[in-house]
Amino acid sequence: MFAHLLLLLLSFSSAFSPTSGHAPYAMRISCGARENVHTAPTNTLWYKDFAYTGGIPANATTPSFISPPLKTLRYFPLSEGPENCYIINRVPKGHYSVRVFFGLVNESSFDSEPLFDVSVEGTQIYSLSSGWSNSDNEQVFAEALVFLTDGSVSLCFHSTGHGDPAILSIEILQVDDKAYNFGPQLGQGIILRTARRVSCGAKQSKFGVDYSGNHWGGDRFWNSLPTFGQNSDHPLSVETSIKQASKSPNFYPEGLYQSALVSTDNQPDLEYTLDVDPNRNYSIWLHFAEIDQSVTGVGQRVFDILINGHIAFKDVDIVKMSGDLYSALVLNTTVAVDGRTLTITMHPTKGNHAIVSAIEVFEILLAESKTLLNEVRALQKLKSGLGLPLRFGWNGDPCVPQQHPWSGADCLFDSSSRKWVIDGLGLDNQGLRGFLPNDISQLRHLQSINLSGNRIHGVIPPSLGSIAGLEILDLSYNSFNGSIPESLGLLTSLRKLSLNGNSLSGRVPSALGGRLLHRASFNFTDNAGLCGIPGLRTCGPHLSVGAKIGIALGGCVALLVLVICSICWCKRRENILRAQRISAAREAPYAKARTHFARDVQMGRFHGHDNARTAAENGPSLLS
Ligand SMILES: *[C@@H]1O[C@H](CO)[C@@H](O)[C@H](O)[C@H]1NC(C)=O
Numbered sequence: 001m002f003a004h005l006l007l008l009l010l011s012f013s014s015a016f017s018p019t020s021g022h023a024p025y026a027m028r029i030s031c032g033a034r035e036n037v038h039t040a041p042t043n044t045l046w047y048k049d050f051a052y053t054g055g056i057p058a059n060a061t062t063p064s065f066i067s068p069p070l071k072t073l074r075y076f077p078l079s080e081g082p083e084n085c086y087i088i089n090r091v092p093k094g095h096y097s098v099r100v101f102f103g104l105v106n107e108s109s110f111d112s113e114p115l116f117d118v119s120v121e122g123t124q125i126y127s128l129s130s131g132w133s134n135s136d137n138e139q140v141f142a143e144a145l146v147f148l149t150d151g152s153v154s155l156c157f158h159s160t161g162h163g164d165p166a167i168l169s170i171e172i173l174q175v176d177d178k179a180y181n182f183g184p185q186l187g188q189g190i191i192l193r194t195a196r197r198v199s200c201g202a203k204q205s206k207f208g209v210d211y212s213g214n215h216w217g218g219d220r221f222w223n224s225l226p227t228f229g230q231n232s233d234h235p236l237s238v239e240t241s242i243k244q245a246s247k248s249p250n251f252y253p254e255g256l257y258q259s260a261l262v263s264t265d266n267q268p269d270l271e272y273t274l275d276v277d278p279n280r281n282y283s284i285w286l287h288f289a290e291i292d293q294s295v296t297g298v299g300q301r302v303f304d305i306l307i308n309g310h311i312a313f314k315d316v317d318i319v320k321m322s323g324d325l326y327s328a329l330v331l332n333t334t335v336a337v338d339g340r341t342l343t344i345t346m347h348p349t350k351g352n353h354a355i356v357s358a359i360e361v362f363e364i365l366l367a368e369s370k371t372l373l374n375e376v377r378a379l380q381k382l383k384s385g386l387g388l389p390l391r392f393g394w395n396g397d398p399c400v401p402q403q404h405p406w407s408g409a410d411c412l413f414d415s416s417s418r419k420w421v422i423d424g425l426g427l428d429n430q431g432l433r434g435f436l437p438n439d440i441s442q443l444r445h446l447q448s449i450n451l452s453g454n455r456i457h458g459v460i461p462p463s464l465g466s467i468a469g470l471e472i473l474d475l476s477y478n479s480f481n482g483s484i485p486e487s488l489g490l491l492t493s494l495r496k497l498s499l500n501g502n503s504l505s506g507r508v509p510s511a512l513g514g515r516l517l518h519r520a521s522f523n524f525t526d527n528a529g530l531c532g533i534p535g536l537r538t539c540g541p542h543l544s545v546g547a548k549i550g551i552a553l554g555g556c557v558a559l560l561v562l563v564i565c566s567i568c569w570c571k572r573r574e575n576i577l578r579a580q581r582i583s584a585a586r587e588a589p590y591a592k593a594r595t596h597f598a599r600d601v602q603m604g605r606f607h608g609h610d611n612a613r614t615a616a617e618n619g620p621s622l623l624s
């Protein structure tokens with residue numbers, strides 16, 4: 001509750017531009033923590049765990065010294081489904097650095113490192129590779145720059161069958177809208193995944209905060225790179241203050257430019273090689289400052305920058321371009337890489353040595369289109385209505401990342417709305433015991449539904465008749481009862497309808513029976529009492545509930561009358577017999593007189609009414 005209030009305050013206070021002097025929005029979560037945590041050295045606040053879709057809190061082993069010093073994590077066993085997420089709401093619209101640190105469960109039964117995939121807003125940004133927990137610092141987290149526009153952010157972890165995803169921390173840190181503006185494409189549809197960020201010649205790997213960097217930089221982690229290769233260079237570092245550092249929109253810390261690697265006489269080129277995924281586009285950011293005392297002015301150090309052998313920048317003169325000695329220069333370029341390596345070369349053309357302070361490499365990802373919101377909501381209603389087992393997961397987006405769609409839902413890209421839609425549901429033989437909610441009709445693009453072989457009960461939702469394109473509807477071998485909705489007759493595309501093996505009763509809608517006979521295959525057998533088409537029994541007269549009650553009441557009245565009549569008849573017959581027995585002994589007027597008396601009473605009551613008289617005259621005849 002309190003955390004939520006804080007969240008609200010945070011989202012208000014951070015909806016300002018950096019120039020207004022307000023702090024950027026920052027949400028940090030210590031996964032698995034029951035209380036908020038503050039960590040040294042900057043007294044950073046980590047909120048206690050919230051916004052997760054499932055999983056189990058546990059004690060953590062932090063795999064690297066750069067992992068935040070947190071004691072807990074949350075892991076997601078496969079029994080809770082292949083995808084689990086954190087969905088954080090009330091995030092102001094903006095540009096964010098999103099970072100996830102991975103952890104290891106501190107229990108002997110979790111002996112191997114888990115391998116899994118990470119997605120942000122439906123776009124896969126990272127795939128853990130084996131050895132991540134015991135190799136270099138950069139592999140213990142995933143990070144990406146993403147535009148968030150709909151007030152929330154979803155981070156999902158996708159199982160790949162190698163252990164349970166385990167998450168130590170989540171950070172959602174606002175950066176400038178123009179941060180890493182590599183060109184006109186930067187915007188909502190683009191995600192920049194951090195592939196590498198190195199600080200050349202730095203003595204230590206560090207976060208931006210430790211450099212007292214501006215927080216609008218998103219607390220970047222700079223991995224120290226002591227050398228590009230043996231004897232090829234030497235590190236340089238100074239204390240001199242650097243001009244033009246820590247500027248909008250990227251706010252690079254001054255400290256970044258106070259160290260550098262400089263090439264040596266025996267190897268004038270500086271060459272940095274990075275393993276990358278092939279056939280991707282990369283955005284490369286290079287940082288320079290002339291901090292070498294041997295260079296005192298323009299024209300003394302000039303070099304070309306080549307990327308995979310092609311010249312990206314020609315005749316770079318740091319002093320000239322930055323305007324001074326000890327002044328920061330940032331260059332960026334975008335390259336398409338078709339091989340598996342990316343090589344950045346600084347090749348001197350004037351003076352013998354090249355110099356570089358830092359290198360950042362981002363993979364440019366196109367953000368995936370999500371699934372139509374209405375359809376996501378309908379699937380969530382289905383999930384709870386049908387009582388989908390936990391193992392299905394069904395968290396995050398149904399169709400993206402495309403590498404990890406929900407099982408049981410078939411996706412189709414709708415080019416008109418540029419969203420994913422659901423065109424098939426295949427949940428046959430899954431032991432479902434719930435009911436089929438009416439909301440299924442919100443899945444307007446369904447062509448095929450197979451729910452065969454479950455124990456789904458209740459009525460067939462009449463709304464199914466509004467899914468115009470439905471071709472296959474297999475609800476066989478369930479416990480559906482009630483009658484088949486008339487609306488199914490509206491499904492003109494229906495080719496296959498299997499309702500066999502249920503408890504359905506009543507008349508098969510004539511539209512189905514008539515029309516479908518010719519074009520479609522259908523099966524209504526093995527139900528409680530369907531009728532009305534060839535092969536099934538013929539139906540009785542179609543009666544409303546009122547009519548049925550009427551008939552039942554009428555029956556009761558008739559029975560009552562019959563009982564009364566037979567009692568009276570028996571009585572009368574008894575009297576006559578007795579009278580006969582008495583008159584056999586002597587003259588006995590008693591019985592006859594009584595008969596006449598009864599008749600007189602009837603006559604008197606209906607006196608003057610012809611119809612009544614007829615009835616009255618019939619009355620005694622009933623008795624006799
Ligand atoms: C985590 O460790 C603490 C001691 O540091 C222990 O009391 C607690 O039971 C552990 N929790 C789990 C889930 O193992």
Ligand SMILES: *[C@@H]1O[C@H](CO)[C@@H](O)[C@H](O)[C@H]1NC(C)=O
Binds near residue numbers: 059061106
């Ligand atoms: C794991 O937990 C045990 C106690 O349960 C603790 O002694 C040990 O330091 C923990 N290991 C790590 C790496 O945190």
Ligand SMILES: *[C@@H]1O[C@H](CO)[C@@H](O)[C@H](O)[C@H]1NC(C)=O
Binds near residue numbers: 180181182183331333
């Ligand atoms: C990055 O480079 C492009 C041209 O390639 C340029 O338009 C853009 O301004 C540069 N971005 C920054 C922040 O320097």
Ligand SMILES: *[C@@H]1O[C@H](CO)[C@@H](O)[C@H](O)[C@H]1NC(C)=O
Binds near residue numbers: 279280281336364366
């Ligand atoms: C790389 O960028 C080019 C030009 O913008 C584009 O045509 C291509 O589709 C991109 N490739 C990938 C893999 O994103």
Ligand SMILES: *[C@@H]1O[C@H](CO)[C@@H](O)[C@H](O)[C@H]1NC(C)=O
Binds near residue numbers: 451
């Ligand atoms: C639905 O699933 C069942 C069981 O897996 C299968 O036998 C049946 O052929 C499927 N129905 C259709 C229409 O494909």
Ligand SMILES: *[C@@H]1O[C@H](CO)[C@@H](O)[C@H](O)[C@H]1NC(C)=O
Binds near residue numbers: 458459481482
């Ligand atoms: C269907 O079965 C449920 C019990 O599962 C019952 O409550 C309901 O009245 C039945 N509906 C019809 C129309 O028979």
Ligand SMILES: *[C@@H]1O[C@H](CO)[C@@H](O)[C@H](O)[C@H]1NC(C)=O
Binds near residue numbers: 500501522523524526
């Ligand atoms: C219809 O379903 C019954 C079982 O309920 C099955 O025996 C029969 O073969 C099915 N008919 C067709 C035409 O598929």
